[in-house]
Amino acid sequence: MITARNKPFFTTKKSLLTVGIVDVIKTFPEGAVIDVCDQDGHTIGRGRSAVSSDQIKTTHYNQLCIHRNHWVSYVNGGE
Numbered sequence: 624m625i626t627a628r629n630k631p632f633f634t635t636k637k638s639l640l641t642v643g644i645v646d647v648i649k650t651f652p653e654g655a656v657i658d659v660c661d662q663d664g665h666t667i668g669r670g671r672s673a674v675s676s677d678q679i680k681t682t683h684y685n686q687l688c689i690h691r692n693h694w695v696s697y698v699n700g701g702e
Contacts, residue, residue: 627659627667639689641674641682650676659689670694 627643639659651657653675658666670689679688 627661636691636694638687638691639670639694641679641684641686641688644679644688647676647679653678657689667698668694668696 627639627645645662648660649657651672653672655672655675656669657672659668659670661667671693672689673687673693674682678686
């Protein structure tokens with residue numbers, strides 16, 4: 624599970640980059656289906672991660688975390 628800071632990601636159908644992640648709550652391997660929470664702790668969707676939790680913690684640049692084609696939103700009617 625991760626916490627994302629970029630609210631427009633949830634509503635504009637864009638991919639989530641590692642720079643938009645505030646916290647990694649559980650460890651997971653690359654390719655895992657993970658829950659994504661907003662900063663208030665509400666689960667806002669689920670997606671297949673292109674990177675592992677360790678890669679998210681150690682990356683220092685914009686790396687793709689969840690591609691928009693691998694994302695299911697629980698907000699805005701599941702768009």
